[in-house]
Amino acid sequence: MAEILSYEQVDICYNGVPAVKDVSFALQKSEILVIAGESGSGKSTLIRAAMGLLGKQGQVTRGDIWYQGRNLPDLSRRELRRICGAKIGMIFQNAGASFCPNRTVGKQLYESLKAHEPITKEAFYRKAEVQMKKLGFSDAKGILDSYPFELSGGMQQRVGIAAAMLPEPEILLADEPTSALDVYIQKQVVEELLMIRREYGTSMILVTHNLAVARRMADRMLIMKDGQIVEQGSVAQIFAHPACAYTRQLLAAVPELRR
Numbered sequence: 001m002a003e004i005l006s007y008e009q010v011d012i013c014y015n016g017v018p019a020v021k022d023v024s025f026a027l028q029k030s031e032i033l034v035i036a037g038e039s040g041s042g043k044s045t046l047i048r049a050a051m052g053l054l055g056k057q058g059q060v061t062r063g064d065i066w067y068q069g070r071n072l073p074d075l076s077r078r079e080l081r082r083i084c085g086a087k088i089g090m091i092f093q094n095a096g097a098s099f100c101p102n103r104t105v106g107k108q109l110y111e112s113l114k115a116h117e118p119i120t121k122e123a124f125y126r127k128a129e130v131q132m133k134k135l136g137f138s139d140a141k142g143i144l145d146s147y148p149f150e151l152s153g154g155m156q157q158r159v160g161i162a163a164a165m166l167p168e169p170e171i172l173l174a175d176e177p178t179s180a181l182d183v184y185i186q187k188q189v190v191e192e193l194l195m196i197r198r199e200y201g202t203s204m205i206l207v208t209h210n211l212a213v214a215r216r217m218a219d220r221m222l223i224m225k226d227g228q229i230v231e232q233g234s235v236a237q238i239f240a241h242p243a244c245a246y247t248r249q250l251l252a253a254v255p256e257l258r259r
């Protein structure tokens with residue numbers, strides 16, 4: 001397998017206070033890597049660092065994050081903008097909440113794709129409909145012609161994820177994409193993400209508290225505590241034979257992902 005994104009001995013601080021300490025791991029091509037661990041352990045910080053989204057207080061103070069031979073923390077804002085979105089997409093807990101209320105979903109997705117690649121409106125609608133159908137949307141045209149308020153929260157989230165896939169990024173970084181959703185919609189979002197990997201071979205890092213989601217989706221898992229990786233391994237190995245006491249504690253109560 002080929003490494004597509006690689007963290008090497010990364011330290012990250014906010015206002016000089018360490019949040020991530022000496023973290024090394026690599027994401028392989030087409031792999032789904034789940035990062036789990038208690039609140040405040042540094043999971044979101046790790047993936048935000050790749051996108052240059054640590055804010056004014058946050059800084060990678062040591063180590064490298066390699067993508068296509070380039071160390072992401074060393075890139076200028078302009079260089080990073082060319083990679084983020086187009087090559088590395090990111091989705092958040094409320095991916096759908098960023099839609100503007102008074103323009104149709106299609107218009108907004110067209111504008112955001114146009115920022116990454118030159119494309120006519122007609123070509124955009126053709127592409128978006130094909131892509132959304134691939135991801136399990138039965139009425140892609142109806143959704144594109146809707147205003148955001150006409151879609152349920154769960155549908156907005158699913159469309160937000162489809163939107164992140166429009167430029168066909170190689171990597172998708174997902175920060176708690178299911179945590180604001182009821183279990184039924186959670187399952188649809190999980191299936192959508194798995195379909196993305198099947199259809200496009202996208203590599204993913206998924207941050208989640210939800211170990212049922214982790215079990216359904218992950219090839220490999222990293223367990224974080226206090227800014228450090230305390231355990232990593234295949235999902236089968238982590239669930240069947242957790243080596244670390246903290247991992248055993250985390251796994252003690254895993255709800256099933258219901259239909």
Ligand SMILES: Nc1ncnc2c1ncn2[C@@H]1O[C@H](COP(=O)(O)OP(=O)(O)OP(=O)(O)O)[C@@H](O)[C@H]1O
Binds near residue numbers: 043
């Ligand atoms: N903008 C910020 N300014 C200062 N400290 C921050 C900032 N963002 C995060 N931190 C701190 O960095 C540490 C790691 O936070 P982070 O959000 O990465 O953890 P997490 O594991 O993703 O938590 P959660 O599961 O609750 O989202 C925490 O101690 C947090 O308080």
